[in-house]
Amino acid sequence: MLQLRRDTHRVLAYDFLVIGSGPSGRRAAIQAAKLGYSVLVIEKGRRVGGVSVHTGTIPSKTMRETVLNLTGYRERGFYGRAYRVKKDIAAEDLMARLHKTLDHEVDILEHQFARNSVRTMEGMARFVDPHTVEVTAEHGEVSLVRGEKILIAVGTRPYRPKDVPFDGVSVLDSDEIVELKKLPRSLTVVGAGVIGVEYATIFSALDVAVTLVESRSTFLDFIDHEIIEDFVHQLRDRNMAIRFGSKVASITMEDGWPVTVLESGRRVRSQMLLYCAGRVGATDSINMEAAGLKADDRGRLLVNPQTLQTEVPHIYAAGDAIGFPSLASTSMEQGRIAACHAFHMPLPPAPEFFPYGIYAVPEISTVGMSEEDVQRRGIPYECGIARFRETSRGHIMGLETGMMKMIFSIRTHRLLGVHIVGEGATELIHIGQAVLNLKGKLEYFIENTFNYPTLAEAYKIAALDAYNRLAKGATAVAPVSSETGAKAAE
Numbered sequence: 001m002l003q004l005r006r007d008t009h010r011v012l013a014y015d016f017l018v019i020g021s022g023p024s025g026r027r028a029a030i031q032a033a034k035l036g037y038s039v040l041v042i043e044k045g046r047r048v049g050g051v052s053v054h055t056g057t058i059p060s061k062t063m064r065e066t067v068l069n070l071t072g073y074r075e076r077g078f079y080g081r082a083y084r085v086k087k088d089i090a091a092e093d094l095m096a097r098l099h100k101t102l103d104h105e106v107d108i109l110e111h112q113f114a115r116n117s118v119r120t121m122e123g124m125a126r127f128v129d130p131h132t133v134e135v136t137a138e139h140g141e142v143s144l145v146r147g148e149k150i151l152i153a154v155g156t157r158p159y160r161p162k163d164v165p166f167d168g169v170s171v172l173d174s175d176e177i178v179e180l181k182k183l184p185r186s187l188t189v190v191g192a193g194v195i196g197v198e199y200a201t202i203f204s205a206l207d208v209a210v211t212l213v214e215s216r217s218t219f220l221d222f223i224d225h226e227i228i229e230d231f232v233h234q235l236r237d238r239n240m241a242i243r244f245g246s247k248v249a250s251i252t253m254e255d256g257w258p259v260t261v262l263e264s265g266r267r268v269r270s271q272m273l274l275y276c277a278g279r280v281g282a283t284d285s286i287n288m289e290a291a292g293l294k295a296d297d298r299g300r301l302l303v304n305p306q307t308l309q310t311e312v313p314h315i316y317a318a319g320d321a322i323g324f325p326s327l328a329s330t331s332m333e334q335g336r337i338a339a340c341h342a343f344h345m346p347l348p349p350a351p352e353f354f355p356y357g358i359y360a361v362p363e364i365s366t367v368g369m370s371e372e373d374v375q376r377r378g379i380p381y382e383c384g385i386a387r388f389r390e391t392s393r394g395h396i397m398g399l400e401t402g403m404m405k406m407i408f409s410i411r412t413h414r415l416l417g418v419h420i421v422g423e424g425a426t427e428l429i430h431i432g433q434a435v436l437n438l439k440g441k442l443e444y445f446i447e448n449t450f451n452y453p454t455l456a457e458a459y460k461i462a463a464l465d466a467y468n469r470l471a472k473g474a475t476a477v478a479p480v481s482s483e484t485g486a487k488a489a490e
């Protein structure tokens with residue numbers, strides 16, 4: 001439970017007030033405490049952890065893992081599509097593991113706060129003036145707290161248009177799906193952003209009939225298009241219905257079933273509908289005008305990307321409340337940067353490239369430039385491709401799908417991007433990330449020995465593929481031998 005500090009007569013003063021206990025708030029609070037400053041984290045929820053722990057990252061990833069384990073999905077390459085570890089999977093099966101995992105996460109976080117003397121207060125925070133925040137607890141008690149420096153880390157909430165008949169049972173948003181009472185036989189997912197794609201594929205792995213609806217004709221445009229093509233091919237192969245390029249005209253209930261009518265005239269009827277067409281910043285709850293701040297029309301705050309300071313220099317903002325990239329991973333880093341800047345601890349500039357992991361079934365992960373980015377920038381490049389079924393580990397695991405694409409500069413041989421779809425993508429990507437940020441080259445993958453049998457061998461296969469294309473290719477590069485490779489690449 002949160003430790004409460006309430007005093008209606010006195011204003012408690014801290015060096016650092018943090019509003020919100022998600023990834024950015026948590027990391028910032030601990031960083032400031034480690035530097036020796038007094039820190040108070042204010043959280044309106046009953047338990048610390050934020051969207052990440054309670055409705056976002058951890059629940060969706062736990063649900064995915066449970067589905068893959070109980071269905072035996074990973075073993076179907078060997079035993080066929082009908083293979084299941086547990087025959088009748090119910091919502092309770094998913095919930096049981098979810099609650100255990102979440103309890104554990106909260107426990108670890110509370111312990112971290114306690115170890116580092118970070119105070120927490122339960123309640124809704126709103127600014128009274130640029131240094132003072134009023135906190136209203138669930139039962140109406142009000143406290144005033146003051147911070148020398150303040151971090152706004154309030155995150156986002158699902159976008160819920162008024163004309164969508166949300167009822168928490170048949171029509172849900174992505175916060176409600178984690179409290180699912182019954183598994184549907186069919187599901188419409190509106191919005192093919194990261195959230196929609198993750199849940200659509202998780203439910204499809206459970207053999208629920210899924211229809212994915214997206215108003216635009218493309219989706220996940222920041223991912224290399226060849227990877228998306230492979231991904232879509234796998235979804236169609238599993239009979240997922242993909243309805244792209246037409247806006248939703250209406251969502252209504254007919255005999256207890258949600259019916260989605262598209263502007264194209266097409267109707268999609270299913271037992272349940274998951275609406276995930278974006279999220280909006282939760283900044284409207286904090287009365288930011290009293291602090292001299294203003295958010296944009298999606299509730300996001302503008303900050304200096306280097307320091308995370310808002311227009312009011314002692315007030316920082318981090319995490320989803322400042323918009324892109326809206327990841328737990330990057331939010332944590334932003335929190336740390338904000339705390340370090342606030343308390344005068346110099347930090348080196350953040351590396352240029354961070355990985356992006358989409359925990360769909362199959363996983364997608366990417367770091368660096370896509371082929372489209374490289375083309376846009378006019379960089380001469382060559383690609384190498386590896387299929388997981390070409391690796392011995394892939395055979396052992398019964399993998400029929402999965403690919404890695406690497407992009408190298410023809411002129412310098414520098415690695416420019418790595419894109420993976422398939423088992424283990426979100427873990428494998430970190431090899432590429434390290435080489436990329438350390439400005440490594442194609443030769444690294446060719447000259448170094450990799451564990452065998454592993455999926456990481458795909459790096460070597462893809463690099464050799466690129467090398468062979470480069471060697472066959474025009475005059476642009478000299479052939480690379482292990483001795484001369486590095487020189488030739490300069």
Ligand SMILES: Cc1cc2nc3c(=O)[nH]c(=O)nc-3n(C[C@H](O)[C@H](O)[C@H](O)COP(=O)(O)OP(=O)(O)OC[C@H]3O[C@@H](n4cnc5c(N)ncnc54)[C@H](O)[C@@H]3O)c2cc1C
Pocket residue numbers: 019020021022023024025042043044045049050051052053055056057058060061123124125126153154155156174195282285286318319320321326327328329330331357359
């Ligand atoms: C379904 C889903 C899946 C995701 N999966 C991934 C993933 O796999 N990997 C990844 O990197 N990212 C993922 N994300 C994104 C990730 O969850 C967010 O980027 C991250 O949680 C943002 O952290 P944050 O610090 O902004 O705070 P949040 O986690 O958004 O938490 C904000 C906290 O502030 C509190 N708060 C708000 N207003 C107030 C107030 N006025 N007073 C007091 N407290 C307040 C809220 O109660 C909440 O606890 C996912 C998100 C969703 C929704």
Ligand SMILES: NC(=O)c1ccc[n+]([C@@H]2O[C@H](COP(=O)([O-])OP(=O)(O)OC[C@H]3O[C@@H](n4cnc5c(N)ncnc54)[C@H](O)[C@@H]3O)[C@@H](O)[C@H]2O)c1
Pocket residue numbers: 190191192193194195196198213214215216219220247248276277278279325326327356357358359
């Ligand atoms: N694995 C991860 O890292 C992960 C997982 C989940 C979420 N997230 C983060 O959470 C954030 C929010 O994700 P999201 O998927 O909710 O939002 P999003 O904004 O990324 O995607 C929403 C999608 O819905 C579509 N859409 C909007 N209105 C529509 C309509 N009326 N009909 C049909 N389609 C419509 C949009 O075109 C878009 O493709 C993302 O920025 C992401 O970074 C990250």
